[in-house]
Amino acid sequence: MADLDSVLGCLDLNLDRSVERLSALLRIPSISTDPAYGEQCRLAAEFLAGDLGAIGFEAAVRETPGHPMVVAHHDGPHGSPHVLFYGHYDVQPVDPVSEWKTGPFEPVVETMPDGTKRIVARGSADDKGQLMTFIEACRAFKAETGGLPCRVTIFLEGEEESGSPSLNPFLDANREELSADVALVCDTNMWNRDTPAISTGLRGLVGEEIVVKAASRDLHSGYYGGAARNPIHVLAKILADMRDDAGKITIPGFYDGVEELPEDVKKSWEGLGLSDESFLGEVGLKVPAGETGRSVLEQTWSRPTAEVNGISGGYTGEGFKTVIAAQATAKVSFRLVFSQDPDKIRAAFRQFVEDRLPADCSVEFHPHGGSPAIQLPFDSPVLQKVRTALSDEWPNPAVMIGMGGSIPVVGEFKNRLGMESLLVGFGLADDAIHSPNEKYEMSSFHKGQRSWARILAALGEG
Amino acid sequence: MADLDSVLGCLDLNLDRSVERLSALLRIPSISTDPAYGEQCRLAAEFLAGDLGAIGFEAAVRETPGHPMVVAHHDGPHGSPHVLFYGHYDVQPVDPVSEWKTGPFEPVVETMPDGTKRIVARGSADDKGQLMTFIEACRAFKAETGGLPCRVTIFLEGEEESGSPSLNPFLDANREELSADVALVCDTNMWNRDTPAISTGLRGLVGEEIVVKAASRDLHSGYYGGAARNPIHVLAKILADMRDDAGKITIPGFYDGVEELPEDVKKSWEGLGLSDESFLGEVGLKVPAGETGRSVLEQTWSRPTAEVNGISGGYTGEGFKTVIAAQATAKVSFRLVFSQDPDKIRAAFRQFVEDRLPADCSVEFHPHGGSPAIQLPFDSPVLQKVRTALSDEWPNPAVMIGMGGSIPVVGEFKNRLGMESLLVGFGLADDAIHSPNEKYEMSSFHKGQRSWARILAALGEG
Numbered sequence A, B: 001m002a003d004l005d006s007v008l009g010c011l012d013l014n015l016d017r018s019v020e021r022l023s024a025l026l027r028i029p030s031i032s033t034d035p036a037y038g039e040q041c042r043l044a045a046e047f048l049a050g051d052l053g054a055i056g057f058e059a060a061v062r063e064t065p066g067h068p069m070v071v072a073h074h075d076g077p078h079g080s081p082h083v084l085f086y087g088h089y090d091v092q093p094v095d096p097v098s099e100w101k102t103g104p105f106e107p108v109v110e111t112m113p114d115g116t117k118r119i120v121a122r123g124s125a126d127d128k129g130q131l132m133t134f135i136e137a138c139r140a141f142k143a144e145t146g147g148l149p150c151r152v153t154i155f156l157e158g159e160e161e162s163g164s165p166s167l168n169p170f171l172d173a174n175r176e177e178l179s180a181d182v183a184l185v186c187d188t189n190m191w192n193r194d195t196p197a198i199s200t201g202l203r204g205l206v207g208e209e210i211v212v213k214a215a216s217r218d219l220h221s222g223y224y225g226g227a228a229r230n231p232i233h234v235l236a237k238i239l240a241d242m243r244d245d246a247g248k249i250t251i252p253g254f255y256d257g258v259e260e261l262p263e264d265v266k267k268s269w270e271g272l273g274l275s276d277e278s279f280l281g282e283v284g285l286k287v288p289a290g291e292t293g294r295s296v297l298e299q300t301w302s303r304p305t306a307e308v309n310g311i312s313g314g315y316t317g318e319g320f321k322t323v324i325a326a327q328a329t330a331k332v333s334f335r336l337v338f339s340q341d342p343d344k345i346r347a348a349f350r351q352f353v354e355d356r357l358p359a360d361c362s363v364e365f366h367p368h369g370g371s372p373a374i375q376l377p378f379d380s381p382v383l384q385k386v387r388t389a390l391s392d393e394w395p396n397p398a399v400m401i402g403m404g405g406s407i408p409v410v411g412e413f414k415n416r417l418g419m420e421s422l423l424v425g426f427g428l429a430d431d432a433i434h435s436p437n438e439k440y441e442m443s444s445f446h447k448g449q450r451s452w453a454r455i456l457a458a459l460g461e462g
Helices: A002-013 A017-025 A035-055 A128-145 A167-173 A230-239 A263-271 A277-283 A294-303 A342-355 A381-393 A408-417 A444-459 B002-013 B016-027 B035-055 B128-145 B167-174 B231-241 B263-271 B274-283 B295-302 B344-356 B381-393 B408-417 B442-459
Strands: A058-062 A069-074 A080-088 A109-113 A117-120 A152-159 A181-185 A199-200 A204-213 A305-314 A327-336 A362-371 A399-403 A421-424 A439-441 B056-064 B069-074 B082-088 B108-111 B117-120 B149-156 B182-185 B197-202 B205-212 B305-314 B329-338 B361-372 B399-403 B422-423 B439-441
Touching: A002 A017, A002 A128, A002 A399, A002 A444, A017 A035, A017 A117, A017 A128, A017 A444, A035 A058, A035 A069, A035 A128, A035 A152, A080 A128, A080 A408, A117 A128, A117 A444, A128 A152, A152 B381, A167 A408, A181 A408, A199 A381, A204 A230, A204 A342, A230 A305, A230 A327, A230 A342, A230 B231, A263 A294, A263 A399, A263 A421, A277 A294, A277 B274, A294 A399, A305 B231, A305 B361, A327 A362, A362 B167, A362 B263, A381 A421, A399 B439, A439 B231, A439 B422, B002 B016, B002 B442, B016 B035, B016 B442, B035 B056, B035 B069, B035 B128, B035 B149, B056 B182, B082 B128, B082 B408, B117 B442, B128 B149, B128 B442, B167 B408, B197 B381, B205 B344, B231 B305, B231 B329, B231 B344, B263 B295, B263 B361, B263 B399, B274 B295, B295 B399, B329 B344, B329 B361, B381 B422, B381 B442, B408 B422, B439 B442
Parallel strands: A080 A152, A080 A181, A181 A421, A199 A399, B082 B149, B082 B182, B182 B422, B197 B399
Antiparallel strands: A058 A069, A069 A152, A109 A117, A117 A439, A199 A421, A204 A327, A204 A362, A305 A327, A305 B305, B056 B069, B069 B149, B108 B117, B117 B439, B197 B422, B205 B329, B205 B361, B305 B329
């Protein structure tokens, strides 16, 4: 604990200098999706590899067919666990530039009327500020103790904002090197300004496009209306049948692998005090639309869904056309939880559609991706350590939350490297990531560094 | 009958000259929808007014804000009925020109391998050839008898193929002049080559666009999926609810005003020998999709429908986007029969939608036209006379059929002038109206003229 205290003190003392280092990184416009910024992406990677080398990591810029990766290794005490830290150095485009109050790549520290400070720049929260919290914690440990409390690999990607095309081949080619006991992924938010969060569950996703076909051509509804099968009706009926009046999905076998939340987790979610109204009110809604009797947090974090993301058929322009369409299309996706099997869900949905196809209709299916849910065991010892470490740093204890969406890298770590991930980040919902005037709270940056110091210390205790 | 025989003989004798007159009219490219052909439309009107004047009609080209009308009057014997003949001199565009085997406005008489002849040109069947059958009948009556067997007004429109924008104001401004005992509308088909048809029923139409709205913006289905109301689901459910498993429409009060066919009409339709397979087979279908237990002719001629003509919502482009749309839209139309009230149907549908709207959703309605069905009384004496006259001319007796679609002018004649219409035409299903290589059978043109001579004679008998 003496060590940790001095490390924390070092972080406090050096906050200004850490802001300067982050600012230097933020000045590099590493927009991965725009080929014009390829050289800038490389510069950001080199900056980070250089900084990690200066701390004492064995660090390298590693080539890919796209933007390079940064991989850096540092030993830990004998027998200490091996953790892999993941972040990304690339950033989103900055359009519309005219809406930025200051230059997107000219970081400024702004002081708000309430006295809080924030760092404003593209990438400040997503993800340069976040990844530097971990690097600063490592730097302070090295400065104060000469080493790190556990073995650390830092793995920084440069294509996260452009679909990560090089990620999977790189993981496969470097499986041994990158496999650790656990991954620490720093690209998520806190629950709120005072409450740190660990995301323990991420829903999976199955996408499926269906095309229902009837007549061999579009028909005039005057001549054929009443006698010809209308594929929009067929499609509407199938989609309507997918859910019952209680919001339950009716596809046979759909709930196989879905578990109920442990009672304590459910209670802790209730304790977050998020009302249905406040969650939905922001987007003009009030009443949870999912399974009756479940809170919005359950509905979005721990329950599966069947959503229609798009539908089209017939005449959709201005005015009116009395046509009976030859075909109608829907894009349907399923969010999966716990151990629901994407392949089984897809097959069950297809069967469900086939079973409802009337005479004269055929259907085409086009798959669009499928990934299982990620669910960290709630009783994992690592999870408990991180939870305690975070709770020690922040005003409120850390909460374990779910995430409604997917973070592909977490699935790939699990599938390709057999490695679970702990998602710990210090972003806030109003950070405006992907938008003009992105910011990162100074408290996120500072206490984020301190949080990682505590976590490294806790994990090193073995 | 002596008079009629000589009139028919005159028509036989002058067939070649009538083809020449029709050809002269067909050479005028009176495409109403393209402003470049405005002068040609006027030329066609002047040609017809001139021809009718030469026969002995008091004929005039009458101005409108768009293309002119032709109105021509001729007296009949004292106490004879007054009939109004309707046709249109404008034609459809000719694209794609490259698919025409001969120039669209260079009419040719083609002899087929089986010896039948046809006149090929844009407008030959729709509607110049058809309207000339009536004018030729009048010409022959005048030549042989010096007069017409009943009072005749000929009313020719020049905007039928471009939405008839001037029709209603013209009818309203000339109500007295155009009101007759009955209208004869010549713009429809025979049942088949040997069987003339009188359309006695036309379905009405109510169009309605609905927009179901939920959240105030498009949402990410990861964050909100399961908790946020998806307007595509809501819309699909409403549309699916509109019909039960037997194809019956479930909107309360929807069938008010719907009558069962008289038994003899039903039998005569069965006698037409049109199987479900042959009607639907042409468009790749087999099984009638409407109310169970009713033939395709009933389903399309005498039963109402509720069809979705278009639907759209969410992401409909290539690939996939995990979005929950803020709104979803459907264009819905109802075909009406007998005395169904368009206003009541619209109101009932809106109520049906409102009743199914869950919390957090709103709906917008946009009306798109509404017209009641037209149903000529099956026991009308005029109808019986026309039926007999047609049966005398053709190999098979005339059949009374329905029409699934609407012909707006028929509704306007009824609503604005209080005048019923008899729809008698000599087109065939393969005439390729609106398509390249439009043709009109010589038998249609010749026996069409003879048919009108018989009809005029029959109506004049009082």
